[in-house]
Amino acid sequence: MDFRAELDSPLFTHFISHYSHPTGPDLLGRTEPFFEWQESRRQAGLWPYSRSLESAPTPECGVRSETGTARQGLNFGSQDYLSLSTHPAVMEAAQRAIQDYGLHSAGSAMLGGNTTPALMLEKALAEHLQMPHVALFSTGWGAGFGVIVGLVRPDDHVVLDALSHACLQQGAAAATPNVSRVPHLNNRAMKRKLQEIRARDTRNGVLVVTEGLFSMDSDVPRLEELQAICHEFGATLLVDVAHDLGALGPQGTGSLGLQEMLGKVDLVMGAFSKTFATNGGFVATRSPSVRQFIRIMGGPHIFSNALLPMQAAVVLESLRIVRSEEGAALRAKAQENSLALRAAFQARGVKCLGEPSNVVPVQVGDAKVARLAAKKLFERDIFANLVEYPAVRLRESRFRMQVMSAHTLEQVQRAAAGVCDAMDEARAEVEVRPSATRAARHDGRAQAEL
Numbered sequence: 001m002d003f004r005a006e007l008d009s010p011l012f013t014h015f016i017s018h019y020s021h022p023t024g025p026d027l028l029g030r031t032e033p034f035f036e037w038q039e040s041r042r043q044a045g046l047w048p049y050s051r052s053l054e055s056a057p058t059p060e061c062g063v064r065s066e067t068g069t070a071r072q073g074l075n076f077g078s079q080d081y082l083s084l085s086t087h088p089a090v091m092e093a094a095q096r097a098i099q100d101y102g103l104h105s106a107g108s109a110m111l112g113g114n115t116t117p118a119l120m121l122e123k124a125l126a127e128h129l130q131m132p133h134v135a136l137f138s139t140g141w142g143a144g145f146g147v148i149v150g151l152v153r154p155d156d157h158v159v160l161d162a163l164s165h166a167c168l169q170q171g172a173a174a175a176t177p178n179v180s181r182v183p184h185l186n187n188r189a190m191k192r193k194l195q196e197i198r199a200r201d202t203r204n205g206v207l208v209v210t211e212g213l214f215s216m217d218s219d220v221p222r223l224e225e226l227q228a229i230c231h232e233f234g235a236t237l238l239v240d241v242a243h244d245l246g247a248l249g250p251q252g253t254g255s256l257g258l259q260e261m262l263g264k265v266d267l268v269m270g271a272f273s274k275t276f277a278t279n280g281g282f283v284a285t286r287s288p289s290v291r292q293f294i295r296i297m298g299g300p301h302i303f304s305n306a307l308l309p310m311q312a313a314v315v316l317e318s319l320r321i322v323r324s325e326e327g328a329a330l331r332a333k334a335q336e337n338s339l340a341l342r343a344a345f346q347a348r349g350v351k352c353l354g355e356p357s358n359v360v361p362v363q364v365g366d367a368k369v370a371r372l373a374a375k376k377l378f379e380r381d382i383f384a385n386l387v388e389y390p391a392v393r394l395r396e397s398r399f400r401m402q403v404m405s406a407h408t409l410e411q412v413q414r415a416a417a418g419v420c421d422a423m424d425e426a427r428a429e430v431e432v433r434p435s436a437t438r439a440a441r442h443d444g445r446a447q448a449e450l
């Protein structure tokens with residue numbers, strides 16, 4: 001299909017944000033313009049989202065598009081960083097838990113839904129993080145939203161790194177109108193913002209929010225300095241370690257371990273869904289009262305069914321592996337894959353953002369090129385997620401490739417070659433000069449401000 005005649009149509013020029021604030025009295029009917037736009041992308045093969053896997057998230061697997069096209073190929077789009085979701089010991093732990101506890105948690109953790117594996121997991125995580133009190137949530141999203149909504153009241157302030165995850169942004173917006181964003185990873189801007197808040201308000205709380213590893217950019221904050229700035233201004237620091245815990249650092253302690261900050265950050269939250277082979281999340285604190293407050297006052301813990309016993313058992317076994325020699329070897333293999341993937345892109349003159357981690361963000365820039373390239377990549381039987389505005393800044397579309405320990409170097413080379421070829425072909429079709437797209441500016445402006 002030749003798209004040249006369509007390049008200036010909404011198929012290529014519109015983003016989700018064009019449709020995200022419909023107006024008018026008909027709540028249901030006003031969803032239709034978005035659906036029509038999305039459907040036109042789907043039918044043109046330009047909607048690379050909501051695909052389904054037809055097997056476990058292994059390096060080679062079957063993938064079906066939302067319109068039903070099935071392909072078999074190379075998977076660089078799953079968040080099973082240490083490939084633990086198919087690890088025999090983890091699968092056995094899941095089966096044992098199903099036999100011992102059944103399938104269901106059968107209640108909120110407050111009302112009978114807590115289980116023995118969940119209690120064991122709280123203890124194991126507390127040791128791993130050197131934070132004695134842990135509250136579990138049935139999703140990482142709920143942990144991020146719940147910790148903010150649990151602690152912050154309308155007179156308080158939340159200051160977020162501008163690229164913080166949606167669960168943190170939405171938690172902040174639900175908790176208080178006093179929400180600020182500072183440029184990504186900019187500790188000086190954070191200090192200025194806290195100074196400014198404290199100059200007019202010493203009576204209320206300030207929560208500062210960042211991540212251990214930003215998953216769209218693969219970059220990391222300087223945590224010791226940030227924690228010190230927070231304490232200077234009587235603010236509390238929350239770090240979301242969803243992407244780095246287990247996957248990076250000594251014994252899988254993530255950025256906290258790498259920066260010798262274990263047990264030294266005010267609040268830590270995370271998700272099990274990247275490295276620990278199942279869904280779920282947690283908040284860790286040094287204070288028993290903070291733990292109880294977040295559980296009862298942060299909606300998702302009390303008003304949502306607890307983590308399944310099978311999920312808790314899976315995380316527990318995954319954590320045992322993460323901390324073992326085997327875990328170190330799996331991390332080393334993932335790191336080898338990540339470095340090889342970056343090197344393969346560099347050899348073709350394609351820029352990857354950030355630092356080596358399981359996430360390899362491949363800069364595309366121009367949205368038209370990115371949409372076409374994503375289509376071509378799928379047709380080449382390579383699966384990598386396209387990330388577009390507003391999930392990233394405008395003109396900074398990218399492929400977010402995710403390496404797993406189970407990938408081979410041959411698969412890594414094949415994937416990089418496929419992505420580069422798809423991008424080259426797409427660029428030629430869109431007739432955008434490579435320099436204009438590859439050098440898309442990375443200026444740290446908040447996506448929310450655009």
Ligand SMILES: Cc1ncc(COP(=O)(O)O)c(C=O)c1O
Nearest residue numbers: 139140141165215240242271273
């Ligand atoms: C930084 C971050 N925090 C929280 C979450 C939410 O975790 P989950 O998808 O496990 O609910 C995610 C996952 O998308 C994430 O990337």
